[in-house]
Amino acid sequence: MDGLLAPAPIDRETTATLRPGDHKAELRLWLRMLTCTTLIENGVRRRLRDTFDVTLPRFDLMAQLHKTPTGLTLGELSQRMMVSNGNVTAIVEKLVSQGLLDRKPSLRDRRAQVVSLTAAGRGAFSQMAAAHENWIAATFSGLSREEEEQLMALLGKAKMSARKSLGEVS
Amino acid sequence: MDGLLAPAPIDRETTATLRPGDHKAELRLWLRMLTCTTLIENGVRRRLRDTFDVTLPRFDLMAQLHKTPTGLTLGELSQRMMVSNGNVTAIVEKLVSQGLLDRKPSLRDRRAQVVSLTAAGRGAFSQMAAAHENWIAATFSGLSREEEEQLMALLGKAKMSARKSLGEVS
DNA sequence: AGAAGATATTTTAGGCTTAAAATAATTTCT
DNA sequence: AGAAATTATTTTAAGCCTAAAATATCTTCT
Numbered sequence A, B: 001m002d003g004l005l006a007p008a009p010i011d012r013e014t015t016a017t018l019r020p021g022d023h024k025a026e027l028r029l030w031l032r033m034l035t036c037t038t039l040i041e042n043g044v045r046r047r048l049r050d051t052f053d054v055t056l057p058r059f060d061l062m063a064q065l066h067k068t069p070t071g072l073t074l075g076e077l078s079q080r081m082m083v084s085n086g087n088v089t090a091i092v093e094k095l096v097s098q099g100l101l102d103r104k105p106s107l108r109d110r111r112a113q114v115v116s117l118t119a120a121g122r123g124a125f126s127q128m129a130a131a132h133e134n135w136i137a138a139t140f141s142g143l144s145r146e147e148e149e150q151l152m153a154l155l156g157k158a159k160m161s162a163r164k165s166l167g168e169v170s
Numbered sequence C: 001a002g003a004a005g006a007t008a009t010t011t012t013a014g015g016c017t018t019a020a021a022a023t024a025a026t027t028t029c030t
Numbered sequence D: 001a002g003a004a005a006t007t008a009t010t011t012t013a014a015g016c017c018t019a020a021a022a023t024a025t026c027t028t029c030t
Helices: A013-016 A025-052 A056-067 A074-081 A083-099 A119-139 A145-167 B012-018 B024-052 B056-067 B073-081 B087-099 B121-140 B143-169
Strands: A101-103 A113-117 B103-104 B113-117
Touching: A013 B024, A025 A056, A025 A119, A025 B024, A025 B143, A056 A074, A056 A083, A056 A113, A056 A119, A056 B073, A074 A083, A074 A113, A083 A101, A113 A119, A119 B024, A119 B143, A145 B024, A145 B121, A145 B143, B024 B056, B024 B121, B056 B073, B056 B087, B056 B113, B073 B087, B073 B113, B087 B103, B113 B121
Parallel strands: none
Antiparallel strands: A101 A113, B103 B113
16 A cells, blocks of 8 residues: 555665765775775785785786686786786786796687796796785784685675676776 | 693684695685775776776875865875875876865975865865765665675774784884 | 678877985984 | 984886777678
């Protein structure tokens, strides 16, 4: 009886998109997430530099190749690293010149190049990855296993929510 | 009786720092946090550019000044933005030349300069901040109020943990 | 086959970022 | 006061990053 006359239910998404207003809580959440990430990222960056004289982007790129030993094209790399194509070109160039990466034309597509770690690259990455893993473990040592799992799940939700919200725009 | 002979209890922190080993869970957590942040950050960057033709660093700097209307020195700005001093110099330079910022020597310290928003800067920032707040609200619309609070709390813990872990090194 | 559209990469111009060195002013110590 | 150490900022060199345009190749459609 009152179901017919009541205003349509408004979910959080509709509220957020259509009702500009007070969203300070979300703003604070975003700023905290950004601060937290930047803090950790700057720490990793500094330690990679001090310990291995390598930059974070180069380490990240090598990590992607380590996850896929059969190699990746530049386009796949730029997608997985969430950076532009031209950016990847330059970083690969640098790592190839250092003998850490192997770059060869794709067999199936003459436009594409496949990049993979050289033996030297695998060796260097192994060292860095082990140290990196321990730094990260120390970074999160203030959280219990259960809290880590909760954080993981909530970030997963946030990621999906953000993807949905962005997809509707781009 | 067995308290005396049992090995000393080892907490998570000690484990992480002293017992290099398997910390894949923490690594996955960090990668997810980084992905999530980068995803949102790239979205904000693109929309600031498309809608207001402004970069994220400039928006961030103006946001800091908006929070402190009495003005900030370049050093305070660099600390709050977690970027280097030289970086702030260049961004301030740009915003001053656009008439959005006012820069004047500090009265108490002739080495320092105090920066604040001009009337034009305040006007421009208000517009951007309102849109930004709504984008962020939409970004997190997939989370309930309770989930947002949990995420906020867990990120707070992670931040403290990371700060502690980093402080011990630097 | 040939044209039109899509895709992979590179190039270019501009901006952000850092670390380290240099400069100028302040504070501290004697 | 004067020297030494510290602090605020700028400069410099190198690297990361993007968007947009250019090039080369592939795919699709007729």
